[in-house]
Amino acid sequence: MNTTAQGLPILFDDFLGLGGTDLRQAQLIVLTGVSGSGKSTALKFLCDQHPAFSDEPHQWIWAPGKNPDPAPFRDKRLVVVDEVCHPRQLPFIARLLKQNQAVAVASHLRPAWFLPLRLAWRIHHFRTDRDPAKISRYLCRLGVPHTAGAVAEFCRLYGSSYLDLDCILERYPGKSLDQALHLTLKLDRLTHLRAEKWPPVMPVIQAGPAEEEPGELPQNLATAGEQE
Numbered sequence: 001m002n003t004t005a006q007g008l009p010i011l012f013d014d015f016l017g018l019g020g021t022d023l024r025q026a027q028l029i030v031l032t033g034v035s036g037s038g039k040s041t042a043l044k045f046l047c048d049q050h051p052a053f054s055d056e057p058h059q060w061i062w063a064p065g066k067n068p069d070p071a072p073f074r075d076k077r078l079v080v081v082d083e084v085c086h087p088r089q090l091p092f093i094a095r096l097l098k099q100n101q102a103v104a105v106a107s108h109l110r111p112a113w114f115l116p117l118r119l120a121w122r123i124h125h126f127r128t129d130r131d132p133a134k135i136s137r138y139l140c141r142l143g144v145p146h147t148a149g150a151v152a153e154f155c156r157l158y159g160s161s162y163l164d165l166d167c168i169l170e171r172y173p174g175k176s177l178d179q180a181l182h183l184t185l186k187l188d189r190l191t192h193l194r195a196e197k198w199p200p201v202m203p204v205i206q207a208g209p210a211e212e213e214p215g216e217l218p219q220n221l222a223t224a225g226e227q228e
Helices: 039-048 087-099 111-119 132-142 148-158 162-171 177-187
Strands: 006-010 028-032 058-062 078-084 103-107 123-127 202-205
Touching: 028 039, 028 111, 039 058, 039 078, 039 103, 039 202, 078 087, 087 103, 087 111, 111 123, 132 148, 132 162, 148 162, 148 177, 162 177
Parallel strands: 006 202, 028 103, 028 123, 058 078, 078 103
Antiparallel strands: none
16 A cells, blocks of 8 residues: 555544445446545545455555556455546556456546446446535534534535535634634635645544444544545
């Protein structure tokens, strides 16, 4: 795995239902969404805990916007690419698919860019930034008061991004989401580094009940926000 650092432990919320999805015949798994919405953590779950891939040979490639030489990456049950930022990376993904059983990618590209690959490979596509319920569950774990309206407004503005949410809560500690969001819109402006400039960080999933049913709140608290 080519990574330079490990993130803090994350209590994984399987809001995509990956644990209950049959991926034994999947060839290409695409996770798209805004930065900080949980793509990389979902990829780590696939590698370590999904029954189709756990305990099988896999390779993690940190390639934000880059095209490494695909030749060394072959004969794996799963190859993970974190992440695909440009259409010019799609030929690299196609070569990986030819050399390995399955490829899973975190991507900022629109889903339509992957449609040509559907002609040759079976694709499972998941969006990570369209679930307000996961934001509500995360706020409940942190003990942060919030209303449904504030969660909906946050998701409308930023997508269901743990990263942006953590930035707002850290800027205004002790406030409800409603108050913190109001102050953010009045006083601040959130900006993101381009994905190519992000330092490589390997997600670490906290030991414990990692596959709670969406809609149910875990009993233990998250130790950190999700990282992309």
